[in-house]
Amino acid sequence: LEEGITFPSKLKKHAFKINFLESSENVILSSDKPQKHYYNYFIGNNPQKWTSYVKTYDIVNYNSIYENIDINIYTDENFLLKYDFILKPNAKVKDIKLEYEGVDNLKLNKGNLIINTSVQKIIELKPYAYQIDENGNKIKINCEFIIQNENIIKFKIGKYDKSQELI
Numbered sequence: 001l002e003e004g005i006t007f008p009s010k011l012k013k014h015a016f017k018i019n020f021l022e023s024s025e026n027v028i029l030s031s032d033k034p035q036k037h038y039y040n041y042f043i044g045n046n047p048q049k050w051t052s053y054v055k056t057y058d059i060v061n062y063n064s065i066y067e068n069i070d071i072n073i074y075t076d077e078n079f080l081l082k083y084d085f086i087l088k089p090n091a092k093v094k095d096i097k098l099e100y101e102g103v104d105n106l107k108l109n110k111g112n113l114i115i116n117t118s119v120q121k122i123i124e125l126k127p128y129a130y131q132i133d134e135n136g137n138k139i140k141i142n143c144e145f146i147i148q149n150e151n152i153i154k155f156k157i158g159k160y161d162k163s164q165e166l167i
Contacts, residue, residue, distance in 0.1 A: 014117040016102035021152065022095070023065050033058035066095040085155075087166040098153040106147050113145045113153065129157060131164050141166065 035056045042050045059074040068091035073083045085096060100106055104116040111126030129143035142158030160166055 014119040019099040021097035028063040030061045031057035093157045100151045
C-alpha cells in the first residue's frame with residue numbers, strides 16, 4: 001500500500017437480482033471465448049466446498065430461455081455488463097419478462113431504464129434491436145422498455161420480419 005492512501009472503513013453496497021419470469025425450465029447453458037485466467041474459491045473451513053481452477057468466459061449463453069429465444073450475456077470493451085436477446089423466427093417478444101428484485105424503483109427517462117438503488121442509480125441505455133439483411137447489413141428496428149407492475153420490464157418492438165432472426 002502506498003503511503004497517504006486512505007480507504008473508507010465502510011463501503012456502501014447494494015445487490016439486486018433480475019429474474020426471467022415464466023422462463024423455460026430446460027435452459028441450456030453454454031459459453032464462448034474462454035479467457036486465460038481462472039479463479040479459486042476457498043469459502044469457509046470445509047475443503048469439500050472449495051473449488052479451484054474455475055474457468056472464465058467472455059460470453060455466457062442461455063439457450064432457449066424462452067420458446068425460440070436465447071440470451072447472450074457479456075461485457076463490452078468498457079467492462080459494462082451487456083445482454084442480447086436473440087429471437088428466432090416466429091418468437092414472441094411478449095414472452096420476455098424481466099423482474100428486478102431488490103431495487104428501490106424503476107423509471108424511464110428518454111427511453112433509458114433508470115434503476116434506483118440505495119447506493120446510486122444505474123442506467124440501462126435504451127434498447128437497440130436489429131435484423132441482418134441478405135447483404136449482411138444491420139436494419140434497425142424500433143425497440144423500447146415498458147415498465148409493468150413497478151418492477152417488471154418488457155419490450156415493445158416496432159415492425160420487423162418475424163420470419164427472420166431479431167437481435
